[in-house]
Amino acid sequence: MSLSCNGGVRPFYLSCRSAAIGNRGHVERPSDALRPAAALSRRAGILRFASSLAGGISPSRKSILHRNRVRSASHPIESNRKGERTMWRARLCSVMLLAANLAFAGSAASPSIRNLSHPAPHRMASGALDAADMPTLRQAGVKEIISLRTPEETPGFDEAKVVRSAGMTYRNLPIHGAKGLTRANVERFDALLRQAGDKITLVHCASSNRVGAMIALRAAWLQHKSPAEALAEGQRWGLKSLASAVRARLNAPTTTEN
Structure with a gap:
């Protein structure tokens, strides 16, 4: 496109x-x-x-x-x-x-892709994907997909292979729930988004909840937004049940975690 x-x-x-x-x-x-x-x-x-x-x-x-x-x-x-x-x-x-x-x-x-949204220019967010979603994403102009899901979540589904076969770039940063919301992972996440540049990029997990959590922490820790602004940004990207874990981290010192 x-x-x-x-x-x-x-x-x-x-x-x-x-x-x-x-x-x-x-x-x-x-x-x-x-x-x-x-x-x-x-x-x-x-x-x-x-x-x-x-x-x-x-x-x-x-x-x-x-x-x-x-x-x-x-x-x-x-x-x-x-x-x-x-x-x-x-x-x-x-x-x-x-x-x-x-x-x-x-x-x-929307009927087939869970929690699909367009929260920022050149960016889309969603829940779980499957092979049937690839033509729709290609039609929307998506060039790159960043998955926050772990290998254990998708047994029998090689998402990397399916995405690349559809002509899109695939990146994976496994986030294991709340314990994966670390400063080091947020920095890796930020690097992936910056690397994507202006390409239309979809970021997803199972429900978009982890996506929103990572976006909120990125906004606070790396973009120096207030906790309220960071949480609002995360919610636009799908933050829900991990909001309390995000709040706890925003109210605590931001030390580097592996």
Whole structure:
């Protein structure tokens, strides 16, 4: 799934217009009869908004862009400002297009993928996965999966093999319940997320509870958020029954644990 809108003023309009209007068939999707009406409506609305951000390239608009290019040679400061505005507009367009695809894919996936959520840009969280979920995740543009499950939880299911066979990157950081919520593991978790960068990445455990716990501790210990902010962030990612264990760690000195 390509959502890039970079490449200058004219390519920005062309690429965004193409992504929003002309390239919907680039990724295989279920037929319209299988798509939930609400998901289609949300996706269509977001795409219309993204298209309006991209704007048309009517003859009058082309002439304006041409005049702006001519002026930029004699007004470099004004040109830089316009370039900054174009850059931010391109980024907003990319975010809106990404949101459209994730909103659609999330609606289609929710019945089969437990506790699926989109808590942050380029990030998804969920509970347990199985082989049948891989096409849906690929459709949503997921490039990498980080599992916090232990080998004992998935006997007979080689998740690493299934994920890699579907063309996605697989990482595993086993978290053994509350005793796995250590500073060392949080630092390893942070390294995995930073390594993923802007790739759409899904982080999961059995229910998304451990995912939320690790996110909360990361927010407090490594991103220096208050305990209340850290807990709220963790809850957005699925923190539930491990909340008391997280609170205990946030109220205690943050010594390094192995």
